[in-house]
Amino acid sequence: MISKNKWLSAPYILWSAVFIIVPLGMILYYGLTDTTGAFTLDNITAIASAGHAKALRVSLLLSLASTLVCFLLAYPLAMILAGVQVKRHNFVILIFILPMWMNFLLRTLAWQTLLEKNGVINQVLSFLHLPALKIINTPAAIILGMVYNFLPFMILPLYNALAKIDTNVINAARDLGANHFYTFTRIILPLSIPGIISGITMVFIPALTTFVISSLLGGGKLLLIGDVIEQEFTRTSNWHLGSGLSMVLMVFILINMVLSAIFDKDGEGSML
Amino acid sequence: MERVLQNKIANDNGGFTLVKKELIQLIDISKSFDGQMVLDELHLSIHENEFVTLLGPSGCGKTTTLRILGGFTGPDKGRVVFDGQDITQIPPNKRPLNTVFQKYALFTHMTIAENIAFGLKIKKKPKSYIDDKIRYALKLVNLDGYENRMPDSLSGGQQQRIAIARAIVNEPKVLLLDEPLGALDLKLRQEMQYELIRMKNELGITFVYVTHDQEEALTMSDTIVVMNQGYIQQIGSPESIYNEPENAFVADFIGDSNIIPAIMIEDKLVSILGTRFACVDTGFGNNRPVDVVIRPEDVILVEPSEGIIQGVVSHLIFKGVHYEMEVQACGFEWLVHSTTLFPVGKEVGIRVDPFNIQIMNKPESEDEEAVIIDI
Numbered sequence: 001m002i003s004k005n006k007w008l009s010a011p012y013i014l015w016s017a018v019f020i021i022v023p024l025g026m027i028l029y030y031g032l033t034d035t036t037g038a039f040t041l042d043n044i045t046a047i048a049s050a051g052h053a054k055a056l057r058v059s060l061l062l063s064l065a066s067t068l069v070c071f072l073l074a075y076p077l078a079m080i081l082a083g084v085q086v087k088r089h090n091f092v093i094l095i096f097i098l099p100m101w102m103n104f105l106l107r108t109l110a111w112q113t114l115l116e117k118n119g120v121i122n123q124v125l126s127f128l129h130l131p132a133l134k135i136i137n138t139p140a141a142i143i144l145g146m147v148y149n150f151l152p153f154m155i156l157p158l159y160n161a162l163a164k165i166d167t168n169v170i171n172a173a174r175d176l177g178a179n180h181f182y183t184f185t186r187i188i189l190p191l192s193i194p195g196i197i198s199g200i201t202m203v204f205i206p207a208l209t210t211f212v213i214s215s216l217l218g219g220g221k222l223l224l225i226g227d228v229i230e231q232e233f234t235r236t237s238n239w240h241l242g243s244g245l246s247m248v249l250m251v252f253i254l255i256n257m258v259l260s261a262i263f264d265k266d267g268e269g270s271m272l
Numbered sequence: 273m274e275r276v277l278q279n280k281i282a283n284d285n286g287g288f289t290l291v292k293k294e295l296i297q298l299i300d301i302s303k304s305f306d307g308q309m310v311l312d313e314l315h316l317s318i319h320e321n322e323f324v325t326l327l328g329p330s331g332c333g334k335t336t337t338l339r340i341l342g343g344f345t346g347p348d349k350g351r352v353v354f355d356g357q358d359i360t361q362i363p364p365n366k367r368p369l370n371t372v373f374q375k376y377a378l379f380t381h382m383t384i385a386e387n388i389a390f391g392l393k394i395k396k397k398p399k400s401y402i403d404d405k406i407r408y409a410l411k412l413v414n415l416d417g418y419e420n421r422m423p424d425s426l427s428g429g430q431q432q433r434i435a436i437a438r439a440i441v442n443e444p445k446v447l448l449l450d451e452p453l454g455a456l457d458l459k460l461r462q463e464m465q466y467e468l469i470r471m472k473n474e475l476g477i478t479f480v481y482v483t484h485d486q487e488e489a490l491t492m493s494d495t496i497v498v499m500n501q502g503y504i505q506q507i508g509s510p511e512s513i514y515n516e517p518e519n520a521f522v523a524d525f526i527g528d529s530n531i532i533p534a535i536m537i538e539d540k541l542v543s544i545l546g547t548r549f550a551c552v553d554t555g556f557g558n559n560r561p562v563d564v565v566i567r568p569e570d571v572i573l574v575e576p577s578e579g580i581i582q583g584v585v586s587h588l589i590f591k592g593v594h595y596e597m598e599v600q601a602c603g604f605e606w607l608v609h610s611t612t613l614f615p616v617g618k619e620v621g622i623r624v625d626p627f628n629i630q631i632m633n634k635p636e637s638e639d640e641e642a643v644i645i646d647i
Binding site: 168172175177186191 | 381
């Protein structure tokens with residue numbers, strides 16, 4: 001049956017060729033050549049320069065931090081959702097997915113308006129005679145933006161993994177003498193690892209590569225690797241350097257994806 | 273069947289005559305979910321070393337009773353007493369009982385050995401003790417050498433046996449089993465029934481077993497508790513449940529039966545469908561409406577002239593061991609099991625031996641009557 005209907009996959013093969021394989025090839029070409037078209041590794045080794053290395057370090061740090069915050073926020077929520085009776089949990093999940101239906105840029109702009117020096121939050125605070133919040137244009141604002149935008153991507157895989165655990169497996173652990181804490185560390189946490197890995201991947205990769213959040217909420221003070229690459233393409237028009245740095249970033253993404261492929265055999269994240 | 277019989281005899285010699293100690297008492301347990309009553313003032317005593325089966329259709333409250341025993345749900349009202357101690361408020365991890373769950377509930381991220389060692393590690397037993405226990409338990413369930421396998425690589429029957437091994441290494445005084453054989457095929461189920469009886473005798477502990485399968489209940493139990501709609505319908509040995517059902521529900525649920533409305537004329541004489549039959553029951557009063565239960569294998573087909581009543585065979589099915597026939601007689605369709613064939617359309621006589629007529633009180637209302645009995 002599968003071989004007979006092989007031709008059905010033609011549109012997808014065409015799509016991936018034109019929009020995935022070819023662009024990747026172009027990145028590879030630009031990344032490994034200089035303006036004269038000669039082969040060079042300079043674009044890749046450029047990551048070692050002080051400015052670029054710092055941008056990569058800051059990016060890794062901020063995306064790791066926001067992934068951690070997402071995880072700490074999402075895990076208890078996913079546990080509650082997985083425990084809630086069927087009637088209500090779809091509604092709660094909807095509330096968390098709802099923002100995802102709005103444009104990413106709009107949501108981030110909204111946070112900018114909220115957090116600004118004379119923004120909505122500070123107006124309310126000053127009305128209440130409370131000290132103003134100086135969070136805009138700091139790393140904290142960037143993390144806040146990342147967490148807000150990517151939290152649903154952490155909640156859903158975790159929820160999927162936790163909802164799959166048979167209540168009787170948890171009952172069995174309790175029955176065999178495990179208290180709540182032991183049951184959590186030895187049964188619930190290990191059984192949800194596929195969801196955890198999935199969630200980390202789904203948050204970490206977009207957080208690592210984003211440039212919108214940092215330029216809108218970071219005020220351009222803090223350059224992330226995504227900003228650097230964006231500028232190389234749009235402002236300095238140095239596609240070669242931009243491609244080279246993209247390839248470096250891709251290595252981190254690939255490492256993450258390999259890890260997720262090893263642990264997430266059932267495809268908990270595939271729901272998204 | 274032979275082995276079951278031997279076990280029963282062994283039990284008889286082992287001290288059925290002694291007064292058994294009451295190990296568990298469920299006292300006036302009530303429980304409702306979303307306003308629907310699941311258990312209504314249930315009262316049940318379970319004795320030491322007994323194989324007790326809670327039997328009933330789905331929704332009868334049998335699983336809820338087991339979950340209350342295990343501590344996974346609390347009763348709305350009532351108390352659970354274990355060995356003289358009130359354990360109603362004690363969480364499952366502190367109860368001296370272990371449970372074998374429906375669909376096994378093994379820890380899929382652990383090896384078989386780790387699964388079995390789970391409870392013992394919590395109790396901080398020495399490693400040599402744990403290793404011995406694992407070996408002993410795997411031997412008991414006939415799965416020696418499976419220590420390092422993962423649960424997913426085992427068949428359903430094997431997984432179920434690991435679940436039993438995981439529970440018994442903790443040496444519980446009572447093992448709770450929630451339809452443990454429900455997911456297995458017929459042949460394996462029958463094999464596991466014998467295994468369970470053997471284990472129960474080897475371990476000498478109390479088994480509380482939940483099932484909706486009446487054959488399973490009859491095969492394994494010392495005592496059967498028949499439940500329906502949150503009430504206990506009858507408690508007794510498999511023989512008494514089968515031969516002397518106390519109401520129409522029990523008679524209908526346990527095996528095939530003819531349940532016929534009748535009038536008790538006087539002691540030892542009942543009028544069934546207008547014909548007088550001799551019976552052995554007394555104490556129902558005179559001219560009282562009752563129900564009689566006659567098992568299909570107790571209906572004897574003879575030549576018309578020799579029968580108490582006469583009828584015509586209307587259906588015939590070959591069932592292997594016997595023929596199943598339906599006989600139209602006196603406006604009632606009699607279900608008959610017989611090794612002798614009577615062809616469809618043949619006129620036959622029906623005879624029933626007095627001791628095979630079981631008289632039951634009629635339920636007072638249309639609803640299934642509540643019968644609360646203590647052992």
